Amino acid sequence: MGQPLNSPQLQRIAITPAQQHDRHIDLNSQQIHYLSRVLRLKPGDRFIALNGQGQWWLAELADDTSATVLESIPIHTELSRSVILLVAMPKGNGMDDIVRQVTELGVATIVPLLSDRTLLHPSPHKLERWRRIAQEATEQSERQLIPTVTEPRSLGQAIETWNSETAHCYLCLARGSHPHLLGCLQTAQPQTPIVLATGPEGGWTPTEVDQAIAASYQPVSLGKRVLRTLTAPAMALALIAARLESDG
Amino acid sequence: MGQPLNSPQLQRIAITPAQQHDRHIDLNSQQIHYLSRVLRLKPGDRFIALNGQGQWWLAELADDTSATVLESIPIHTELSRSVILLVAMPKGNGMDDIVRQVTELGVATIVPLLSDRTLLHPSPHKLERWRRIAQEATEQSERQLIPTVTEPRSLGQAIETWNSETAHCYLCLARGSHPHLLGCLQTAQPQTPIVLATGPEGGWTPTEVDQAIAASYQPVSLGKRVLRTLTAPAMALALIAARLESDG
Incomplete structure (x- = not known):
C-alpha cells in the first residue's frame, strides 16, 4: 500500500464487539x-477499525457488507490516568462543543450535571447525540477509547459516586482566590483517577460549593479571566493532559 | 449600590478613546x-466602561446618550507576557470560535494565516467580525486589553515580523516526536513575548516547517492525540496562561 499503518489517510471506523x-x-x-x-x-482497500476499548486493527474491505482484519496496530494515545469531567450543561447546543473538545483532549468519562443554576433536562435524543459526537471525535483524534457519556445527574448525586475515597477531586471556581489547577494537580499516584467539576454560567451556588468541599473536592482556579462554560472544561482537560504527558 | 465594584452583575462596555x-x-x-x-x-444606573487598553472605570448613565465616569477600577486580569498566536484559518466559521476562545484565554495578538494547505482569503467583513468577537469576549471574560486581530498573511510573512530576535517562538506539530509545549515554555525572561504557530487541517507543509525552524521556531507537541484546528490554539493558550499564572 505504501502508506504507514496509522497514516492520516487511512479512515478510522469504530465498531462494536457484536460486529466482530x-x-x-x-x-x-x-x-x-x-x-x-x-x-x-x-474491496481490497484498507481502513482502520477500532473497538473503542483500546484496540486498533488494520482492516480490508472484503465485499459490500464486510471487512477482514489484517493485523493489530500498536497505538498509545490515551492519558495515563482516567479523567472524569462533571460538567454543568450550558444552554443551547454548547454541550456538543464541550463533548467534542474534551474528547480530543483525552477525557474518559463525561457526566452532564443538572446544577442548581441550570436545569436543562436533556432529551434522550440529546444524550444519544453527545455519545455519537464522542465516538466521532475519538475516531478523528486517533484515540483508543471512546469516552463514556453518563446519564445527567445533580452535583450531589455525582459526588456520591466520585469522591476522595477513589479519586483526586477538583472543583473549578471562576471567582475568589484559589490555587491554580496546574499547580495543584497531584501526579504522585498514577493509578488514581482525576475528577474535575466545572460550573454553569453564573457559577455554582454556595450550597454546591459547600457540598463539594465537604466531600474533599479541592477548590481551584483556572486563571484571572472569567471563562465561558465551554472554555473552562477544555482548559482544565488541556492542563491535565499536558501535566501527564510532559516533563515540565 | 451594595454591589462590589467588579460585580458580575455590572455590565462591561468597551469604549474608544474618542468617546471619552x-x-x-x-x-x-x-x-x-x-x-x-x-x-x-x-439614568443613575451603573456599568463598567473599559477602554480596551488596560483601564476600567465605574460609570453611571447620565441621560439617554451619555454617561459619567465615577472612579477608576483597579483590575489585573492580563497575562504577564504578550502572547502572539499565528493561526492557520480553518474552513467555515471555525475562526469565530478560535478568536473567542483564545481571547478568553489571554492572547494579545491574533494573526490569521494563509497557510499552504488552506488559502481561505477572508473578506474585510470577516475580519471586522473577528474584531467584534474579540471585543465581546474581552468584555465577557473581564479582560483589560482587547486583542489585536491583524490582516491575514502567509507564515513566511509572519515570520519576518515575529521571530527569535524579539520573541520565544514555538511551532505546534500534530505528528512526529517533539517535546511537549508545557515542558518547553521558557519563563525566565518575563519581558519576552511568546509566539505560537498552529497549523491547518492536514498540517503544515514541509516547506513551512523548514521555514519556521530556520527562523528558530521550536517544534513542539500538544500531546498524543490529533487536535482539530479549533482545539490546538485553545490548548496552547491554556498551557501558556497556566504556566504564567500558577506556581506549578
Whole structure:
C-alpha cells in the first residue's frame, strides 16, 4: 500500500464487539454508506477499525457488507490516568462543543450535571447525540477509547459516586482566590483517577460549593479571566493532559 | 449600590478613546440600545466602561446618550507576557470560535494565516467580525486589553515580523516526536513575548516547517492525540496562561 499503518489517510471506523467475529467484521448500513459511497473504497482497500476499548486493527474491505482484519496496530494515545469531567450543561447546543473538545483532549468519562443554576433536562435524543459526537471525535483524534457519556445527574448525586475515597477531586471556581489547577494537580499516584467539576454560567451556588468541599473536592482556579462554560472544561482537560504527558 | 465594584452583575462596555472626554462618555447608538433597551438601565444606573487598553472605570448613565465616569477600577486580569498566536484559518466559521476562545484565554495578538494547505482569503467583513468577537469576549471574560486581530498573511510573512530576535517562538506539530509545549515554555525572561504557530487541517507543509525552524521556531507537541484546528490554539493558550499564572 505504501502508506504507514496509522497514516492520516487511512479512515478510522469504530465498531462494536457484536460486529466482530474473529477476523471478520460485519459492517452496518451507516459504515457501508460511508466507506463505499462517501470515501469510495473498493474491496481490497484498507481502513482502520477500532473497538473503542483500546484496540486498533488494520482492516480490508472484503465485499459490500464486510471487512477482514489484517493485523493489530500498536497505538498509545490515551492519558495515563482516567479523567472524569462533571460538567454543568450550558444552554443551547454548547454541550456538543464541550463533548467534542474534551474528547480530543483525552477525557474518559463525561457526566452532564443538572446544577442548581441550570436545569436543562436533556432529551434522550440529546444524550444519544453527545455519545455519537464522542465516538466521532475519538475516531478523528486517533484515540483508543471512546469516552463514556453518563446519564445527567445533580452535583450531589455525582459526588456520591466520585469522591476522595477513589479519586483526586477538583472543583473549578471562576471567582475568589484559589490555587491554580496546574499547580495543584497531584501526579504522585498514577493509578488514581482525576475528577474535575466545572460550573454553569453564573457559577455554582454556595450550597454546591459547600457540598463539594465537604466531600474533599479541592477548590481551584483556572486563571484571572472569567471563562465561558465551554472554555473552562477544555482548559482544565488541556492542563491535565499536558501535566501527564510532559516533563515540565 | 451594595454591589462590589467588579460585580458580575455590572455590565462591561468597551469604549474608544474618542468617546471619552474627561469624565464624560458619549455613547454610540449600539451602546445606547444595549444599555437602555436590552438591559433597561435608567439614568443613575451603573456599568463598567473599559477602554480596551488596560483601564476600567465605574460609570453611571447620565441621560439617554451619555454617561459619567465615577472612579477608576483597579483590575489585573492580563497575562504577564504578550502572547502572539499565528493561526492557520480553518474552513467555515471555525475562526469565530478560535478568536473567542483564545481571547478568553489571554492572547494579545491574533494573526490569521494563509497557510499552504488552506488559502481561505477572508473578506474585510470577516475580519471586522473577528474584531467584534474579540471585543465581546474581552468584555465577557473581564479582560483589560482587547486583542489585536491583524490582516491575514502567509507564515513566511509572519515570520519576518515575529521571530527569535524579539520573541520565544514555538511551532505546534500534530505528528512526529517533539517535546511537549508545557515542558518547553521558557519563563525566565518575563519581558519576552511568546509566539505560537498552529497549523491547518492536514498540517503544515514541509516547506513551512523548514521555514519556521530556520527562523528558530521550536517544534513542539500538544500531546498524543490529533487536535482539530479549533482545539490546538485553545490548548496552547491554556498551557501558556497556566504556566504564567500558577506556581506549578
